Amino acid sequence: MLCKTGLLIVSNPNKIGKILSKIQNNVKNTLYIQLLSTLSDPLGNFYPNLYNSWPKYSQTIFGIYSQAATHCKDLDVRVLLSGLKYNVAKIKTSQPIDLVIFDKTHSTTNMDNFITNRIENFSKNCNVLTLDSGDFEAPAISSNEGDKIFKHSVLGGTFDRLHIAHKLLLSEAALRSSDQVTVGVTEENMLQTKTLWELIEPIEVRTEKVADFLHDVCSDLKYEIVPINDPYGPSINDPGMGLIVVSQETLKGAEKINEIRKQKNLQPLEVKLIELIDEPNPNPIEEAKISSSTHRIRLLGTVINPIKNNEKIPQKPYIIGLTGGIASGKTNISKNLKELGAEIINCDLIAHDVYKAGKPTFDKMVEHFGQSIIGEDGEIDRKKVGPIVFKDPRELEALNNIVWPGIEKEVQEIINQSKSQVIVIEAAVLFNAGWERNCHEVWTTVVPRSEAIERLKSRNQMSEEQAKNRIESQPKNTDYVNKSNVVFCTLWPFEYTKQQVIKAWELLQNRIPS
Ligand SMILES: CC(=O)SCCNC(=O)CCNC(=O)[C@H](O)C(C)(C)COP(=O)(O)OP(=O)(O)OC[C@H]1O[C@@H](n2cnc3c(N)ncnc32)[C@H](O)[C@@H]1OP(=O)(O)O
Numbered sequence: 139m140l141c142k143t144g145l146l147i148v149s150n151p152n153k154i155g156k157i158l159s160k161i162q163n164n165v166k167n168t169l170y171i172q173l174l175s176t177l178s179d180p181l182g183n184f185y186p187n188l189y190n191s192w193p194k195y196s197q198t199i200f201g202i203y204s205q206a207a208t209h210c211k212d213l214d215v216r217v218l219l220s221g222l223k224y225n226v227a228k229i230k231t232s233q234p235i236d237l238v239i240f241d242k243t244h245s246t247t248n249m250d251n252f253i254t255n256r257i258e259n260f261s262k263n264c265n266v267l268t269l270d271s272g273d274f275e276a277p278a279i280s281s282n283e284g285d286k287i288f289k290h291s292v293l294g295g296t297f298d299r300l301h302i303a304h305k306l307l308l309s310e311a312a313l314r315s316s317d318q319v320t321v322g323v324t325e326e327n328m329l330q331t332k333t334l335w336e337l338i339e340p341i342e343v344r345t346e347k348v349a350d351f352l353h354d355v356c357s358d359l360k361y362e363i364v365p366i367n368d369p370y371g372p373s374i375n376d377p378g379m380g381l382i383v384v385s386q387e388t389l390k391g392a393e394k395i396n397e398i399r400k401q402k403n404l405q406p407l408e409v410k411l412i413e414l415i416d417e418p419n420p421n422p423i424e425e426a427k428i429s430s431s432t433h434r435i436r437l438l439g440t441v442i443n444p445i446k447n448n449e450k451i452p453q454k455p456y457i458i459g460l461t462g463g464i465a466s467g468k469t470n471i472s473k474n475l476k477e478l479g480a481e482i483i484n485c486d487l488i489a490h491d492v493y494k495a496g497k498p499t500f501d502k503m504v505e506h507f508g509q510s511i512i513g514e515d516g517e518i519d520r521k522k523v524g525p526i527v528f529k530d531p532r533e534l535e536a537l538n539n540i541v542w543p544g545i546e547k548e549v550q551e552i553i554n555q556s557k558s559q560v561i562v563i564e565a566a567v568l569f570n571a572g573w574e575r576n577c578h579e580v581w582t583t584v585v586p587r588s589e590a591i592e593r594l595k596s597r598n599q600m601s602e603e604q605a606k607n608r609i610e611s612q613p614k615n616t617d618y619v620n621k622s623n624v625v626f627c628t629l630w631p632f633e634y635t636k637q638q639v640i641k642a643w644e645l646l647q648n649r650i651p652s
Pocket of ligand 1 (some may be wrong): 465466467485538547571573
């Protein structure tokens with residue numbers, strides 16, 4: 139039985155790992171978790187007096203999310219807080235529950251009554267499952283220290299691809315607040331030093347996900363979710379805020395906020411530090427703790443933007459456009475794809491061929507740029523053309539207008555004669571030329587701008603200025619990424635590029651027409 143949305147009713151949180159390890163077989167998308175404590179119902183034997191203030195649940199919630207990080211990688215896990223904080227009559231969830239899982243064996247009548255009377259939003263065909271976790275163990279509870287409740291808490295972050303560590307920070311703020319939580323979400327100017335920042339979701343999406351999560355797990359508070367373009371946001375001005383929730387990484391920011399608050403004669407915020415959760419299986423280029431950058435690294439090679447059916451070209455052969463800025467590693471990716479069985483068409487090489495002496499394009503180039511671009515061997519000297527076009531956008535446009543039609547025609551001829559199943563058109567400025575119209579999918583590769591400059595200086599012996607001119611003559615990484623279906627990054631050792639390409643190739647096999 140595999141359902142979309144599950145609700146796990148937990149009376150024995152210390153044993154939850156045992157249940158979570160099995161739950162991915164039964165729940166596909168979202169798993170809500172309700173601790174059975176203050177819900178006074180026939181099944182509610184959760185030692186209700188164990189907790190007498192909300193923050194005491196903090197450690198239990200941390201334990202649940204840590205277990206979920208290990209066992210439920212592909213599930214959106216949400217520990218519900220309202221039932222812990224208030225004496226609510228019903229369990230509220232934004233998504234209808236298709237499966238209720240109990241961690242303890244109960245009578246059918248009790249379970250049916252529970253679903254009908256205590257769950258607000260369940261689907262018509264709601265199923266029931268019992269995964270008995272065994273003998274009860276009293277959960278760990280937080281000490282009294284730091285168990286204060288605050289009227290208004292604050293926290294900030296990027297919140298890219300909302301993950302378990304974000305959920306912990308947000309839950310902690312909701313758990314310790316009686317009225318309001320303010321969340322600062324970073325704007326683009328704060329992102330650019332982050333690994334694969336080009337893959338960070340737009341601020342609207344990140345804001346929406348934070349709001350959706352908070353309203354879902356605790357609908358009783360007021361939430362203010364605001365864009366921030368510095369590390370402080372409203373926390374340095376609001377006299378009503380009492381608590382800031384931070385991770386080890388943002389602790390320094392909180393200290394700075396309190397310095398500024400003191401200067402402004404505002405009460406310093408109490409700081410609640412949340413431990414980082416370890417990434418279950420990091421590889422050497424990923425972070426040891428659960429992080430958005432690891433998540434982004436794992437997206438490399440997968441489909442990040444949906445593939446639209448291109449009806450203007452035949453279904454076979456399957457055409458992939460491979461693009462990306464200068465020195466972003468296209469050639470290495472092509473080499474890997476060739477080893478896996480793709481046919482590669484390198485448009486740079488075709489360009490060089492298209493304006494060979496004696497060909498019509500040669501004459502057009504000389505007519506436009508003058509005799510001085512002809513080298514001693516009678517061929518066009520590319521080293522002379524490059525500096526002209528890469529420092530003047532009008533000259534580059536002129537060159538493109540002269541050469542691109544010939545390249546496109548030549549590429550088409552190769553495709554028409556090919557017997558290959560998959561053809562990769564490698565073209566640095568594929569989107570500028572509009573050649574996505576000739577492809578079923580577009581794959582792109584990125585490296586940070588600083589890395590591209592270094593590569594051009596050492597690989598092509600370019601000066602810093604020449605390197606920057608080349609980079610500026612091409613679209614930005616974000617433009618490439620936003621228009622591409624699959625993204626690679628060649629920043630790390632070759633084996634990691636290869637892993638991304640193999641992943642992309644294997645996933646491709648499932649979607650190309652047989
Ligand atoms: C639509 C396409 O993407 S086709 C492939 C790109 N080629 C073209 O557009 C043809 C016009 N360009 C040329 O003829 C040559 O690149 C010249 C004469 C300008 C310069 O020659 P060279 O200095 O020998 O450079 P070369 O051809 O090896 O290309 C070097 C880099 O310039 C960049 N480049 C080439 N053409 C262009 C262009 N039209 N616009 C922006 N960048 C370009 C590429 O990024 C390439 O590096 P990469 O392979 O690491 O991505």
